[in-house]
Amino acid sequence: MSVKMEDVARAAGVSTATVSRVLNNPDLVSDDTKQRVMDAIQQLDYKINLAARSLRTNQTRTIAIVIPTISEPVMNELVEAVEDVAVQENYTLLLCSTRGNPEREQAYIRLLTQQTIADGVLYLSPRAAPDVVRQLLDGPAPVILCNYSLDDTATPSVMMDHVSSIQQTTAYLLSLGHRQVALLNLSAPHYYPARMRHQGFENAFAEIGLTPDPILIKELDQPTYEHDEWQDTIHQLFDLPDPPTAIVAFNDMVALQVYAVCRQRGLRIPDDISVTGCDDILSASHVEPALTTVRIPAREQGRIAMQYLLKMITQPEASINSLTLIPVELVTRESCTVPAG
Amino acid sequence: MSVKMEDVARAAGVSTATVSRVLNNPDLVSDDTKQRVMDAIQQLDYKINLAARSLRTNQTRTIAIVIPTISEPVMNELVEAVEDVAVQENYTLLLCSTRGNPEREQAYIRLLTQQTIADGVLYLSPRAAPDVVRQLLDGPAPVILCNYSLDDTATPSVMMDHVSSIQQTTAYLLSLGHRQVALLNLSAPHYYPARMRHQGFENAFAEIGLTPDPILIKELDQPTYEHDEWQDTIHQLFDLPDPPTAIVAFNDMVALQVYAVCRQRGLRIPDDISVTGCDDILSASHVEPALTTVRIPAREQGRIAMQYLLKMITQPEASINSLTLIPVELVTRESCTVPAG
DNA sequence: ATGTTTAATGTAATCGATTACATTTTATGA
DNA sequence: TCATAAAATGTAATCGATTACATTAAACAT
Known part of the structure; x- marks a missing residue:
């Protein structure tokens, strides 16, 4: 059917191990072979099968963002900021907007806990009850919580003030x-x-x-x-x-x-x-x-939360501030004055 | 490490084939065994490994949406409508917002064509040149194009008027x-x-x-x-x-x-x-x-486009209107009157 | 009672990568 | 020149499901 690593290996006259190394650890391969393999990849228009890779490495390079809505200005800015970091770090973003609907929130949590779908979850402004939120925290993927308090756990959270x-x-x-x-x-x-x-x-x-x-x-x-x-x-x-x-x-x-x-x-x-x-x-x-x-500063919150999450994923042992509070700033314009009379 | 299908099978005293059937074709399994398997799943808190499934079935149950921004009201409504259909049909949504940046658009297209990441792509209001867009169309996943014209191909598209x-x-x-x-x-x-x-x-x-x-x-x-x-x-x-x-x-x-x-x-x-x-x-x-x-009617466009896309995925042979034009409606309010003088 | 169909389950190959370990090749030093 | 370390590559097991095919059990017809 589709061209696989084995085909590339054959075309380049090497083993699949070498092809894999060219893709993941280029330094381990001699310049000469590297070139040959790259050419073969080009030639055959080889596309790596991510499912196979994920199965083997147990990584998806996907982050899920659970968020009440993306239609509010603050929210969509935040999502865009998160996505920017994701793109930059070569992650892909799974959008889970719950529409402020607790059932849907629950369903998404089930999805994210029951299945190996994302390497990490950004959970924003939940509207679900604490025990529902905890289900997610007990799941396999690291979670960053934004704008929610769960006093008794040490889940890292990034809060707007x-x-x-x-x-x-x-x-x-x-x-x-x-x-x-x-x-x-x-x-x-x-x-x-x-x-x-x-x-x-x-x-x-x-x-x-x-x-x-x-x-x-x-x-x-x-x-x-x-x-x-x-x-x-x-x-x-x-x-x-x-x-x-x-x-x-x-x-x-x-x-x-x-x-x-x-x-x-x-x-x-x-x-x-x-x-x-x-x-x-x-x-x-x-x-x-x-x-x-x-x-x-919604973009900032998104950026920080995402950076923390990625850190949790790549360095599970590293400690992370369990609470980050983002300051906000009053903007005085013309809608207020001293009371009449 | 984590509990796998084999563990469930052992616990329920059946083979993995049967467990798999309970999950995917329940009708093929007797009520009795089905129950036993379900119990075991519950008991062990079994979570299916999606990577393994994808590898075998060649399906991701993911739709990618490529869109210039999600910060504009029309766009975020559309995305939400798309997501609603996705949730309903048990698909997951990959957000690829390009920020009107052709390079980023190009990068996402590379991702979406080079790798088995999504079962289908919704490509909205591209800003890229036709040959870039065509790269995506030539990729492995079916694509629905919205608000773009590519006269010479028969790519299904859903257009706002x-x-x-x-x-x-x-x-x-x-x-x-x-x-x-x-x-x-x-x-x-x-x-x-x-x-x-x-x-x-x-x-x-x-x-x-x-x-x-x-x-x-x-x-x-x-x-x-x-x-x-x-x-x-x-x-x-x-x-x-x-x-x-x-x-x-x-x-x-x-x-x-x-x-x-x-x-x-x-x-x-x-x-x-x-x-x-x-x-x-x-x-x-x-x-x-x-x-x-x-x-x-952005929500409607999103809904229709998504429904078409899912149809293309599930019934690749079925024919689809190659062009759907969505009518729009003038809303007269108070910002216009006859010219002065 | 026996042959035949149908339902239920099992066996084992397979999907396509990664990677520990083994082997070969090349470089280095005495 | 030869022993040894380092670099490059190969072999094959493995990740965890699905499913074609084989087998066994149950239902049915005559």
Whole structure:
């Protein structure tokens, strides 16, 4: 059928061992034979059979990335960064996007644990319960966990500083004098970033000895990544007898929903209401007024996580920081000002 | 080392052939033995070795998707749709994003042709020259081509109707009475969508017996997917002695750049200038005024392309439409009106 | 009861590389 | 020149499944 190593060997007048060496350890072969083998490979248009190689070496040179979605700006940047490292290091990337669907996440985990499919797994912002996540950790491939906490294990993880992100936006608003500050947050059960961002909100208040008004904290369980459903919630906030003077959105997409509602109600940002987001997506700077938000170095996180993972694969014995926290940075634009009156 | 089929066989008191049958052809095995084998698998936590299977069956159950970027809304939706089909059909998805970089595209093609890595390839919006693309087509795996034309081969392709998209926005502006209509287009050498969208622009004029003013056609060679560089070009248009009354952007991101420039210059959309985009990304409807654009059913394209590809894999003899053209739909919003004066 | 078909299982070759170990060739030193 | 070390290459076992073919057991017909 297809040309195999044996054919190349025959054509070059050597053994398959030598052909294999030309491919994997060229230094062990004399220049002369090397050339002959290369020519034969060229001539016959030989393509190595990766399955056979994998079977023998027990390596796939594939990394799996498990990620809730690739449609969000932060996520797709991260994936691209990961892929860049993969390409550079001659790995191939298996995309496992779970769409925030725990069943699908479970299915992918089953796949990745039950079968020798990838040399390593990058597991991003899981939404699954801890015991599901642990199944993967107990699997054969090394795993790097991003944006998830599993207190009791020593799994290496690379985290964005989610706490700090919302803490910074909130603190900024508080420093402008706002006290009626609302929070729009996600509340999917095991979604670490949402929990941490909430934490940041509380922290900012605590820092100046206050507590946020619970009535101004809105948490929506949003499995999908559709954002239109936030508008009702936002209207509710404005309909309050004592409405917020500032709104902290847990991400930019939701902040833009606030913009939309304000437009509907004829409210002016920032004069009538201050708004902050998080993530610094492209539209954050394009929108009018430009949105104050937090820059999340997604590419950097992807790069670091991937580099760690590759290190775990190639040097299983080497120690790795079990926790890397990536700092984030407040970007002040025009969507906030001192409270009216 | 790890538990293999032989161990399961021993534990269940059968031969490996039977274990294999339980996994692949359960009907050939008696209920009794089947149960025993399943128990043993469970007991031993047996995980099949995919490399071994692939070696034997010559199948990888992997599809590779080659795509310029996953950071554009149209693209990431398409990828997700493709992945949905893959998951459903028990395939795994290899992500090969080329970042609009022909060298990287070339490298991926080499990988995909030189090695038995995927059972099929989805090749989206290539930017490479025809002979590079042909290398892939000559490779071992079946390929579906999206948004590319290679007149002389009978490669099955699934195309978005790029011509029609811009033709519709342009025709719409013309029908409103605009004559000074500018085009902002991409001009990467082998990028089919850009060529076709330009075509649509010309067609719309031709339909009413006119020709567009060449001075109003701006084509930017933009290898990356950064869009900020358009602003200079847009300013140039407005600085013309006889500036356009309407601007046709080849996609929504660029249309939003027009919005930004208008804001800078104090021009009002649509009163001072009408603007259209293409793709109907999320911000198109969120922006103020909402953008008139063209809805591109990216998910559908992904789904169809993937289904065709799987058909080619499972039924190599079956005939497949060599060209599928997916219709697109004009979405009129508030960014256009009749020309002033 | 016996021959014949069908169902269930086993035996062993095979897929195509890698690599430990053995062997041959070449280089080096006294 | 010859012994010995180093370099180059070859031989064959091995990775872990699948599956053609062979065999045995069960079901059925007459």
